[in-house]
Amino acid sequence: xxxxxxxxxxxxxxxxxxxxxxxxxxLLATAARRQFRDAASLIRLHETALFLRxxxxxxxxxxxxxxxxxxxxxxxxxxxAAGADLSAFxxxxxxxxxxxxxxxxxxxxxxxxxxxxxxxxxEIAWDRYDGIDRLGPVLRRFLPLxxxxxxxxxxxxxxxxxxxxxxRGTSDLAWLLEHLAAWPEQFDTLDLPLxxxxxxxxxxxxxxxxxxxxxxxxxEPLLRRRDVSLAGELEGPPVPVRRLARPEARKILxxxxxxxxxRFRELYGFSHPDEGGVFHxxxxxxxxxxxxxxxxxxxxxxRAYHGGLFFKNGVPAGYVELLSLFExxxxxxxxxxxxREGESAWLYAQLLRLxxxxxxxSCFSVDPYQIGLENPEAVDSGAFWFYRKxxxxxxxxxxxxxxxxxxxxxxxxxxxxxSKRTLEKLAEGYILFEAPSSEKGVWDNFRVRNLGLxxxxxxxxxxxxxxxxxxxxxxxxxxPDLARWTAEEKTAAAKILRAKESASEARYLRLxxxxxxxxxxxLALGSG
Numbered sequence: 057x058x059x060x061x062x063x064x065x066x067x068x069x070x071x072x073x074x075x076x077x078x079x080x081x082x083l084l085a086t087a088a089r090r091q092f093r094d095a096a097s098l099i100r101l102h103e104t105a106l107f108l109r110x111x112x113x114x115x116x117x118x119x120x121x122x123x124x125x126x127x128x129x130x131x132x133x134x135x136x137a138a139g140a141d142l143s144a145f146x147x148x149x150x151x152x153x154x155x156x157x158x159x160x161x162x163x164x165x166x167x168x169x170x171x172x173x174x175x176x177x178x179e180i181a182w183d184r185y186d187g188i189d190r191l192g193p194v195l196r197r198f199l200p201l202x203x204x205x206x207x208x209x210x211x212x213x214x215x216x217x218x219x220x221x222x223x224r225g226t227s228d229l230a231w232l233l234e235h236l237a238a239w240p241e242q243f244d245t246l247d248l249p250l251x252x253x254x255x256x257x258x259x260x261x262x263x264x265x266x267x268x269x270x271x272x273x274x275x276e277p278l279l280r281r282r283d284v285s286l287a288g289e290l291e292g293p294p295v296p297v298r299r300l301a302r303p304e305a306r307k308i309l310x311x312x313x314x315x316x317x318x319r320f321r322e323l324y325g326f327s328h329p330d331e332g333g334v335f336h337x338x339x340x341x342x343x344x345x346x347x348x349x350x351x352x353x354x355x356x357x358x359r360a361y362h363g364g365l366f367f368k369n370g371v372p373a374g375y376v377e378l379l380s381l382f383e384x385x386x387x388x389x390x391x392x393x394x395x396r397e398g399e400s401a402w403l404y405a406q407l408l409r410l411x412x413x414x415x416x417x418s419c420f421s422v423d424p425y426q427i428g429l430e431n432p433e434a435v436d437s438g439a440f441w442f443y444r445k446x447x448x449x450x451x452x453x454x455x456x457x458x459x460x461x462x463x464x465x466x467x468x469x470x471x472x473x474x475s476k477r478t479l480e481k482l483a484e485g486y487i488l489f490e491a492p493s494s495e496k497g498v499w500d501n502f503r504v505r506n507l508g509l510x511x512x513x514x515x516x517x518x519x520x521x522x523x524x525x526x527x528x529x530x531x532x533x534x535x536p537d538l539a540r541w542t543a544e545e546k547t548a549a550a551k552i553l554r555a556k557e558s559a560s561e562a563r564y565l566r567l568x569x570x571x572x573x574x575x576x577x578x579l580a581l582g583s584g
Contacts, residue, residue, distance in 0.1 A: 059097070061083065061086060061087060061090065062087075062097060062100045062101060062104065064083055065080075065083050065084070065087060065101070065104045065105075065108075066100070066104050068080045068083070068108065069104065069107050069108065069111075069397050070278075070397065072111075072113060072274050072275065072276060072277045072278055080108075080113065080117055081116055081117060081120060084105070084108070084117065084120035084121060084123075084124065085120060087101060087105075087124060088120065088123050088124050088127070091131075091134070092131065092135075093135070093138065093140070094135075094140060095135065095140060095141060095142060095143075095144040095145060096144065098128075098131060098132070098135060099144060099145070099150050099153070101124065102124075102125065102128060102150070102153055102262065103150065103393070103394045105121045105124040105125050106121070106125060106261065106262070106371065106394050107394055107395060107397065107398070108121045109121035109122055109125065109369070109371060110342075110368040110369050110371040110373060110394075110395060110398065111274050111278065111368070111369075111395075111398055111399075112271065112273055112274065112369065113273060113274060113275060114273050114275070115271055115273065118271055118273075118369070125154075125262040125263065126154075126262065126263060128153055128154040128155055128256075128260075128262045129154040129155035129255065129256030129260075129262075130155070130256075131155070132145070132153065132154070132155030132156055133155055142156065145157075145158075146158050146159065148319060148320045149393040150393070150394075151261075151318055151319060151320065152254055152260055152261035152315075152318035152319060153254070153260065153261055153262055154254060154255070154256050154257070154260035154261070154262035154263055155254070155255065155256060155260075156254050157251055157252060157253045157254060158251070158252050158254065158318060158320075159181045159184055159249050159250065159251045159252075160249065160250065160252075160317070160320050161247050161248065161249050161250070162250055162317065162322065163240075163243075163244055163322060163327060164233070164236065164240035164241070164243040164244055165240065165327045165328065166313065166317055166322055166326075166327055167229070167233060167243070167248075167250060168233050168237075169310070169313055170250075170252065170313070170314070170317055171227075171229055171230055171233055173310060173313075173314070174252065174259075175227070175230065177252060177253045177254070177255060177257075178229060178250055178251070178252050178253075179227055179228065179229050179250065179251055180228050180229050180232070180248060180249070180250060180251075181249040181250055181251040182215060182228075184249045184251075185248065185249055187246065187247055188214055189212075190245065190246050190247070191206075191214045191246065192206030192207070192212060192214070193206075194236070194239075194242045194243075194245070194246060195214065195217065195218075197235075197239070197242075198221075198235045199217055199221055202217055205217075215228070218231060218232070229250065232248075252317070252318065254318065259311070259314045259315075259318070260318075261318065261372075264311070264314075264315065264371070264372060265370040265371060266344065266367055266370035267370075269342075269344075269369065269370040271342070271369055272341055272342030272369055278398060278399050279399045279401070279402040280399075280401065281400075281401040281442070281445050281446065282445075283401075283402070284401040284402050284405050284446065285405075286405050286408065286446045286447050286489060287447060287491065287492050289405040289406065289408070289409045290405075290408060290409055290412050290418070290491045290492070291491070291492065291493075292409055294413055295337045295338065295339055295406070295409060295410045295413055296337065296338045297335055297336070297337045297410075297413075297414060298335065298336050299333070299334070299335050299336075300334045300335065300336055300346075302331060302332065304334075305331050305332075305334035305348075306331060308334060308346050309326075309329050309331060309334065309348075311372075312326055312329075312346065312365045313326055313327075315365060315372045316365070316375065319392070321375070321390075323363050323375060323377055324350070324354075324361065324363070324377075325348065325349070325350050325361055325362070325363030325377065326363060326365075326375075328350045328351070328354035329348050329350065329363075330348050330349045330350050330351045331348075331351075332351075332559070333348050333349055333559065333560055334346060334347075334348040335347055335348065335414075337410050339366075339403075339406040339407075339409075339410065340406070341399070341402070342368055342369040343366060343367070343368055343373075343403060343406060344366065344367045344370075345364050345365075345366045345367075345376075345406075345407065345410060346364055346365055346366075346367075347362055347363065347364030347376075347410070347411075347414075348362070348363065348364065349361055349362050349363075349560065349561050349562075352556075352557045352558075355556065355557075355561065356379070356527075357508075357526065357527025357528065358381060358504060358507065358527050358528060358531065359379040359380055359381050359386075359504060360378075360379070360380045360381070360415070360561035360562070360564055360565050361377075361378070361379060361561070362377075362378045362380070362411065362415065362561070363375065363376065363377045363378070364376050364377075364407075366403065366407065368395065368398065368403075372392070373391060373392055373395045373398075373403070374389070374390050374391040374392050374395065374403075375389075375390050376388065376389050376390075376407050377389075378411055378415070378417070379504075380411075380415055380417050380561075380565055381504060381565075381568070381578070382565070382568045382569055382575050382578065383416060383417050383418045383419055383494060383569050384417065384419045384420075384421060384499045384502070385411060385415065385417035385419070385420055385421065386420075386421045386422075386423060387407075387408070387420050387421065387422060388423070388426060389404055389407065389426070391403070391404075396437070400442070401442070401445075401446060404446070405446070408420055408489075412491065414562060415562055415565050415566075416562075416565055416566055416569050417565070418490065418491040418493055418494035419488060419489070419490050419491070419494045419499050420448075420488065420489045420490075421486055421487070421488050421499070422443055422448060422486065422487045422488075423486065424483050424484060424485060424486060426439065427439045427440045427443060427482070427483040427487065428440060428479055428480055428482070428483030429480075429483045429484060431483075434483065435476060435479045435480055435483065436476075438474070438479065439483075440474075440479055440482045440483055440487075441474070443487055443489075444459065444487070446489065447489050448487040448488060448489045449487060449488060449489070450482070450485050450486070450487050451485060451486050451487070451488055451500040451501065452484065452485030452486070454484075454485075455481070455482055455484055455485040458478070458481055458482060459482060462474050462478060462482075488500065498579060499579070500583075501583040501584075502578075502579060502582045502583045503582060503583075503584075504582060506581065506582040506583070506584045507531050507578070507581055507582045508527075510531075510534055510581055510582075510584075511527075511530045511531065511534065514533075514534060520533060520534075526553065526556065528552070528553055528556055529553060531578070531581065532549060532553075534581055535577045535581075538577075541573060545571070545573050545574075548567065548570070548571050548574075549571065549574055551567055552564060552567045552568055552571065552574070555567050
């Protein structure tokens with residue numbers, strides 16, 4: 057029976073240290089020969105092997121794990137041929153296994169790039185499309201006589217119209233993407249599901265690796281949360297960083313798009329990356345981070361955007377997203393399910409350390425969604441306590457009081473755990489971490505949304521002309537004492553305005569961090 061074998065393999069995800077006399081290697085060799093006749097068991101094997109490949113005890117474990125993972129297209133095919141239900145392979149937490157497929161709705165930009173990279177593997181999932189009537193108003197733009205059909209007929213054969221219009225050898229998706237290039241937002245309104253046949257390719261989760269990486273082997277216990285001082289890591293030495301040449305940057309950005317899309321994720325920066333500003337950072341312990349911003353045409357009005365994907369021993373392990381203003385950064389962090397028993401706290405600390413270094417940010421904010429607000433997954437994982445034990449604190453007084461009560465209970469009864477309802481309440485406010493050098497408490501009540509609302513109130517009152525102003529200029533126009541600023545302060549503010557459209561938003565942030573009067577004005581306007 058496969059269950060005992062899988063149980064034994066999973067136990068080794070937490071066993072590091074002495075060599076173990078080859079026990080793990082023998083288990084992996086046995087698993088490589090074993091047939092698994094149901095999807096659940098095969099998924100367990102895949103996720104365990106992928107974890108062991110990312111966190112190997114030695115090169116032989118990595119080799120054996122890869123041997124299992126590279127066999128998955130055949131294993132899935134055998135399972136399907138036997139009539140097994142393969143629908144479990146489409147679940148977001150495990151989608152992208154070799155030999156499987158997934159269906160999802162993607163934006164125009166992501167669909168275009170995926171279709172260009174995988175033209176034979178991606179197509180419209182007509183059998184899953186419940187909104188086919190939405191096609192009429194869109195297709196009439198370039199099918200003139202469709203106007204004779206869709207407004208008055210009950211059941212318009214849209215696929216027949218598309219088939220008649222597209223050249224032979226062109227897929228429905230490719231034809232639609234080409235004709236909507238001038239109206240990408242129209243594609244997005246269709247909510248058109250696409251099916252991606254992952255196949256036995258190097259882009260599958262089973263096979264994707266950064267090539268030529270030196271393996272970091274874990275011959276000692278993994279670093280746990282108690283081993284990590286976030287404050288200490290933020291003050292650590294610089295992380296080695298280099299800018300990628302454009303050819304390498306294009307390959308990495310394509311890989312990142314594939315990795316994200318097969319997990320049903322679309323990050324803003326992954327869809328609109330700045331190809332000329334892709335960087336690589338070596339965080340150590342087999343962890344590499346690729347990060348970048350967005351080009352001027354796609355930048356946010358006020359905050360600087362940066363996103364990235366990180367790899368563990370060449371295996372994609374998760375992503376990060378930062379929205380920064382002055383020294384404050386809102387951080388979104390996602391470690392893929394497979395690796396959540398790994399060195400998550402240390403890895404998170406390295407990400408903040410890196411962005412502290414390259415952007416100058418020192419106050420880190422986490423949105424309530426990340427810790428459980430309308431996010432059952434975060435509640436179930438106890439995300440609030442992950443951040444709290446790293447030193448984050450709630451800014452809402454009621455949440456802070458509840459947290460203190462829970463911490464007292466944990467001190468009195470070490471086995472005590474917060475209930476689901478309590479975790480939901482703890483997730484009702486933002487949490488912050490301030491580096492040792494950061495001013496304490498000043499960003500507690502700040503919300504960038506307050507700046508936008510203040511602008512809109514001024515517009516409604518007729519106090520602002522917004523025809524040609526940038527978002528930053530609009531906020532500047534709300535500063536009551538702007539006219540009394542010194543010439544030097546006004547010149548510095550003008551440089552910040554120009555920097556928002558410059559090659560890198562890192563410079564924009566650095567200039568902001570050197571303008572205390574502008575910072576004070578933003579804090580006053582945004583801390584309502």
